Amino acid sequence: MAVGVLALQGSFNEHMAALRRIGVKGVEVRRPEQLESIDSLIIPGGESTTMAKLANYHNLFPALREFVNSGKPVWGTCAGLIFLADKAVGVKAGGQELVGGLNCTVHRNYFGSQLQSFETELSVPKLAEKEGGPDVCRAVFIRAPAILEVGADVEVLADYPVSSDNLPSMATRGEDKEDNIGPLDKVIVAVRQGNLLGTAFHPELTADTRWHSLFLRMGEEIGERRLQCITTNSDD
Numbered sequence: 638m639a640v641g642v643l644a645l646q647g648s649f650n651e652h653m654a655a656l657r658r659i660g661v662k663g664v665e666v667r668r669p670e671q672l673e674s675i676d677s678l679i680i681p682g683g684e685s686t687t688m689a690k691l692a693n694y695h696n697l698f699p700a701l702r703e704f705v706n707s708g709k710p711v712w713g714t715c716a717g718l719i720f721l722a723d724k725a726v727g728v729k730a731g732g733q734e735l736v737g738g739l740n741c742t743v744h745r746n747y748f749g750s751q752l753q754s755f756e757t758e759l760s761v762p763k764l765a766e767k768e769g770g771p772d773v774c775r776a777v778f779i780r781a782p783a784i785l786e787v788g789a790d791v792e793v794l795a796d797y798p799v800s801s802d803n804l805p806s807m808a809t810r811g812e813d814k815e816d817n818i819g820p821l822d823k824v825i826v827a828v829r830q831g832n833l834l835g836t837a838f839h840p841e842l843t844a845d846t847r848w849h850s851l852f853l854r855m856g857e858e859i860g861e862r863r864l865q866c867i868t869t870n871s872d873d
């Protein structure tokens with residue numbers, strides 16, 4: 638299974654290193670045609686506006702959308718999660734181009750600026766269920782986004798309580814009226830929807846490789862299901 642890592646900007650080296658730690662050699666992806674030869678894709682964290690500009694420069698958006706729609710596994714971390722969201726708020730004037738596919742609304746800078754970056758322990762029962770180990774994981778939030786709303790087809794893997802400390806300031810809101818967030822008691826920070834995985838934090842910056850293993854397992858499960866479909870159809 639060839640695992641691609643979008644290598645335009647941001648923490649792609651760290652994802653490559655995390656994959657190496659579990660014995661997988663990732664493939665750095667910079668051009669649309671490279672998407673044809675990989676089985677799954679990680680979109681790293683970084684800065685989503687810059688990443689979108691670079692993706693546009695390399696004409697990657699159509700191929701990225703096609704990849705997402707093909708049903709192959711895609712994992713977006715932080716800026717990568719913003720890329721995958723169907724809708725983003727708190728974006729700069731002029732908008733933010735998205736790949737889309739993940740049925741959710743994301744706030745691009747929910748947790749604030751670099752100075753408000755933090756580390757915490759998150760409860761993720763699904764991670765322990767699938768990969769073993771404790772049902773908490775260390776999570777690094779850097780200028781992090783948060784998911785405000787998800788569609789019915791989205792499984793919430795982890796959420797985070799809203800407090801006066803992490804309510805987005807005016808400075809991190811965009812100019813859109815829709816950016817005015819209603820009362821929420823928690824925000825969502827990890828989700829899965831079919832072939833798509835999204836985390837608002839950076840698992841590649843911790844020693845815990847269970848998120849990378851979980852993502853690879855998603856690929857195996859999806860591959861097996863496809864195979865079953867082909868076999869069942871050919872039995873007809």
Ligand code: GLN
Pocket residue numbers: 681682683684685686714715716717719745746779780781782
């Ligand atoms: N909030 C950042 C953005 O808009 C993402 C931060 C990150 O990926 N660490 O792109």
